Amino acid sequence: MAKKKIFIAGHRGLVGSALVRLYETRAEWEIVTRTRSELDLLDREAVREFFVSEKPAAVILAAAKVGGIHANSTQQVEFLLQNMRIQNNVIEAAADHAVERLLFLGSSCIYPKNCPQPIKEEYLLTAPLEPTNEGYALAKITGVKLCQHYSRQYGKRFISAMPSNLYGPNDNFDLQTSHVLPALVRKFHEAKVNASPSVSLWGSGSPRREFLHVDDLAEACASLLDNYESDEPINVGVGEDVTIRELAELVRDTVGFVGELEWDASKPDGTPRKLMDTSRLAEFGWHPKISLQEGLRRTYEWYLANPSRA
Ligand code: GFB
Numbered sequence: 001m002a003k004k005k006i007f008i009a010g011h012r013g014l015v016g017s018a019l020v021r022l023y024e025t026r027a028e029w030e031i032v033t034r035t036r037s038e039l040d041l042l043d044r045e046a047v048r049e050f051f052v053s054e055k056p057a058a059v060i061l062a063a064a065k066v067g068g069i070h071a072n073s074t075q076q077v078e079f080l081l082q083n084m085r086i087q088n089n090v091i092e093a094a095a096d097h098a099v100e101r102l103l104f105l106g107s108s109c110i111y112p113k114n115c116p117q118p119i120k121e122e123y124l125l126t127a128p129l130e131p132t133n134e135g136y137a138l139a140k141i142t143g144v145k146l147c148q149h150y151s152r153q154y155g156k157r158f159i160s161a162m163p164s165n166l167y168g169p170n171d172n173f174d175l176q177t178s179h180v181l182p183a184l185v186r187k188f189h190e191a192k193v194n195a196s197p198s199v200s201l202w203g204s205g206s207p208r209r210e211f212l213h214v215d216d217l218a219e220a221c222a223s224l225l226d227n228y229e230s231d232e233p234i235n236v237g238v239g240e241d242v243t244i245r246e247l248a249e250l251v252r253d254t255v256g257f258v259g260e261l262e263w264d265a266s267k268p269d270g271t272p273r274k275l276m277d278t279s280r281l282a283e284f285g286w287h288p289k290i291s292l293q294e295g296l297r298r299t300y301e302w303y304l305a306n307p308s309r310a
Helices: 014-023 044-054 069-074 076-096 131-154 180-193 214-227 244-255 279-284 292-305
Strands: 004-009 029-032 058-061 101-105 157-163 165-167 198-202 211-213 234-236 260-264
Touching: 004 014, 014 029, 014 165, 014 214, 044 076, 058 076, 058 214, 069 076, 069 131, 076 101, 076 131, 076 157, 101 131, 101 214, 131 157, 157 214, 165 180, 165 214, 165 292, 180 198, 180 244, 180 292, 198 244, 211 214, 211 292, 214 234, 214 279, 234 279, 244 260, 244 292
Parallel strands: 004 029, 004 058, 058 101, 101 157, 157 234, 165 211, 198 260
Antiparallel strands: none
């Protein structure tokens, strides 16, 4: 049987690299990737030419400008513009060049700042957004809606998954631009190595976050791409969250740092909580496998084995 091509856009990132690891085990698919220098996803014509020549049957759009609370809040223009451009280019070209299935990745931060918890998919666009990531959220909401309208207006099988906060191999460990979990791994590791008495963390430690290992996300994406038939977005999370303080204690214990935690109140907390309701996903029949403790252990191992990423 001839293999079908799947284009994994953003294959060097946290999500894309997990998708590549997964699809390498699936014989029915031929993985297609392009580095940024081979194909600039911001360039509409180049993207259209790529679809004409490669003719992928499926696309997972994991290419995006992403970052933690500091990067998001200080580069709202770039997060809004670049993400809109990438997703418009890829989704429109996929529709115009007979891609059979496309999965777009949204994010839990696109839901309203103060919505009831756990967050159901239907809460999208019911109230104002969290200001620290408004640019990113607006771009992602547009992508989710574009897929939904392609599905409704043109019968395309373009779907959207909304992951919670993600972590795992190939994450960004840069302290200015990273998300909290990789930042904590690095901070605690460096404090241990330097025998520092304390580690400085941002905000109050009281916000709650839900963490999903990226290998679990990749499994969920593959399953949804194959079998999810609705045009409604679907949350992909673990169904439980922890405070940032609890996360910090877990990372501290995983790394083996003995010292104090200090909280820098001059840094933002961001949204107080964004725990997603995963009942739609459970009904679909998918459940995560990797606990936060296990995922953290694996992530720290990966970090130690890849010092160049730090
Ligand atoms: O992961 P994070 O940067 O982003 O921060 P968000 C989560 C929480 O961890 C915030 C606290 O309350 C931070 O103040 N925190 C404590 C730290 N110490 C640190 C640290 O050293 N580094 C970082 N980065 N945080 C992002 C959105 O929001 O979530 C994006 O901005 C995206 O749009 C992503 O959706 C999933 O969870 O607040």
